[in-house]
Amino acid sequence: MPTIRARAPAFAAAEDAPMKELNTTPLIDVMLVLLIMFIITIPISTHQVPLDLPGTRPVSAPAAEPVVRRLDIDAAGAVRLDGRPMDARRLAAELAAIAAHPAAELHLRADAETRYERFDEVLAMVKRAGIARMGMIGNERFAEGL
Structure with missing residues (x-):
């Protein structure tokens, strides 16, 4: 009776070998989140409301009663x-x-x-x-x- 030998699967050798490719999916996910955050926050930070504020120099006594x-x-x-x-x-x-x-x-x-x-x-x-x-x-x- 012939002996049956179990063969190792072909992908087992591939698992043991080091990966040559870099997994870029997490990097792309992080970049998309950062892009969305910048798109949302930049218009808010550039919005300006013009105000006439008093100067920083000391104000002298008013010349006349308002x-x-x-x-x-x-x-x-x-x-x-x-x-x-x-x-x-x-x-x-x-x-x-x-x-x-x-x-x-x-x-x-x-x-x-x-x-x-x-x-x-x-x-x-x-x-x-x-x-x-x-x-x-x-x-x-x-x-x-x-």
Whole structure:
């Protein structure tokens, strides 16, 4: 009876030999993750908002007491400047006069029920007039929900 010898499989010799190729799949995965991270974060870091900040040199005492003008927007969207009702044309003229006065400050107060569109329209008028000294007053009432 002939003897049967078990043969080693052909791939066993290939397993014992060192690999000649480099497995690049993990490297490609890492590179794709980094690429996605850069795509997401670069637009955020390049976004800029222009701000006019005060200078770093010490400010001397103001030459004159600031003239404070108060601009109110009620819930219906009506605008009052120092208690007087204003339409768009008169408000634009008054805001230009405020911007021309060097010591003038504008304090803006909006009712809690004011529509944002109306508030945005008034802010755009203030910006077009060139008013640089403006403050928002009465906002502390909105901090309760924080």
